Structures are given as C-alpha cells and as structure tokens.
Amino acid sequence: MTRFLFAVAAAAALAAGGVAADKKPLPKPDTCFGTTIDFVDTPKEAAAKAKKDEKLVFVLHVSGNFEDPRFT
C-alpha cells in the first residue's frame, strides 16, 4: 500500500513538473476533418455564426462515413 502511495505521489509530481516545463498551448482541434471546409459543431451553431457574420449556412446531411470519398 505504501509503495502504491509513493508511486502515485511520484507520478503526480512528474506530471506537475511536465506541465510547468512544457507550457505549449493545446493544438487547435481539426475542424476541417481532412477537407478544405471549416466546420462548426452543429447546424444551430452554424446558423448563429452565419447571422452574426452575415453569411449563409452550408449543412451536409450524411449517412455513412464522412471520410468515404464515395459519399462526400
């Protein structure tokens, strides 16, 4: 049990040190999914953003794999 607690403490210390030493910002999530189009998460969010930016909305309805070239 003591050995386990030591191991947990050591891991926590290493993790804290790692974060402090490596303060790189988190990578931006891929919102293009390998395409040239920037997607937002939901059609509702797209509508709100479009209204704000004075743009139109483009919505893809898919059944099947988004990555499959036969469908997209």
Add this chain to the structure above:
Amino acid sequence: MGALTDPKVGEFINANFVASFQKVGTFKIVGGNKQGGNVASYFLAPDGRVLHAVAGPVDGPTLLREARWVVDTLKAANKASGGDGAKFKAAFRTAHADKLRAETGLQVEAITWDAAEPSDKDTLSYKDPTGRPLAPKLPPPPIDGPDVGLSDKEFNDRQTKANAAPGGRYVECGVGLKKKRVAVNNQAVVDQLLAAHALTRIEKVYGTVFENVLGEKVSTKPVDVDTPFPWVDRAGNKVR
C-alpha cells in the same frame, strides 16, 4: 472526400457560408461490406430556410457551380424583391424552375404561394416514438413537359446530358395522349421540388430529399451491422 477536398470549393464555401454537418441516416455492414450511405448538401438562409440543395455525391466543379448559383441567385432575388419576403420567395422558386428548364429542357410552373400546413397536434398525424411528427414528404410540382421554346435538337441535347448526370432516370409527365417519358437526374428532381418548396425550413425538406430523391431511409440509428452468420466470427470461430 471528392468535392470537399477541392481548394476552390473550400475557399468559396468558407468565404460565403458557415458549414456544419449532421447524421441523418445509417448504413449496413453486411459481411464486412458497406451497403447504403449517401450525402445531401443544403444551402440555407441563417434562419434555416432552404435556398438550394445538392442530392448525392458530386465532384468539386459541380458543388462549386451550385454554391455560386445560390450566391448569384440570392443577390438577384434580393434586388428584384426590394425587401419584400413574398417576392423574394417567388423569385427564388422561379429561379429553380428556370434552372430546371435550362439544364434539362423541362418545364415546371413555380408555385409561389404556400398552402396552409396541417397541424402537428392532429391525432391522425404520424409521430415517431419520441412524439415528434415525422419528416413530411413534400409533393413536387408536376412536370408540364418539354420547354416549347426549344427546338427538338436543343431539347434532346439537354435530355442526353440530364440522363448522363448522377441519378439519371426516366419519369412520365403529361396526361392522356400528351404523356411522355423524359429524363431527369438527382439535381433536376431537387430543382423541381424547390420550384414549389424553396424557402421552406430544412426540417420539412430533408426527408423528401433523402428518401424520395436519394432513396435512403432517414434514421439516426448507429451503424447497423448485419451478417448472415452472427454465431461465428470472420475466422469461423463460435462467438459464444
């Protein structure tokens, strides 16, 4: 990913639209192979009304052409309507009828007014298990026949092109002795539908596009895995 990896498509869509996607159907895996699966692209006003749609997978130049058509038609309809919503709707529906005529040589009368909607609370209306009404199947306006302004050669050229496009098929139009078989495709059927239903909200249009134009079944179920031998795995070992 075909059209969506085309840099010109990306540049135009990102400049004029805010994009998103939604899963509305499922596909089956039968014996390791995929059956079904499709895509429909919608160009909407920010309030969710459908300006245009592309049914099925298309190449980059086709998607770009359709996206440009939306932006150009929007500008023209805005100018023609002078801020009047009813005139704007009429202009957009007429533009779809004109597009159908230009691309296939077929004539439909744009329906520029909306019939009264049936109530969702009607006890006879069909509802899904969660109580929501099902996506309605919108009736398209009838095809009147070939555009009489075209010569036979012009009409036949357009029909040949229409039949060669994705989803090319023959449908009957006219009545009695004037009954005729004409070629349409997925895009032509969408334009025919939107000549009567453009500027209708997407939740009322998508069921018709996905089921009636593309022949898919609307579903939010996860992927349906189906094998004729569920009791053995692919190596032939008993599963349980």
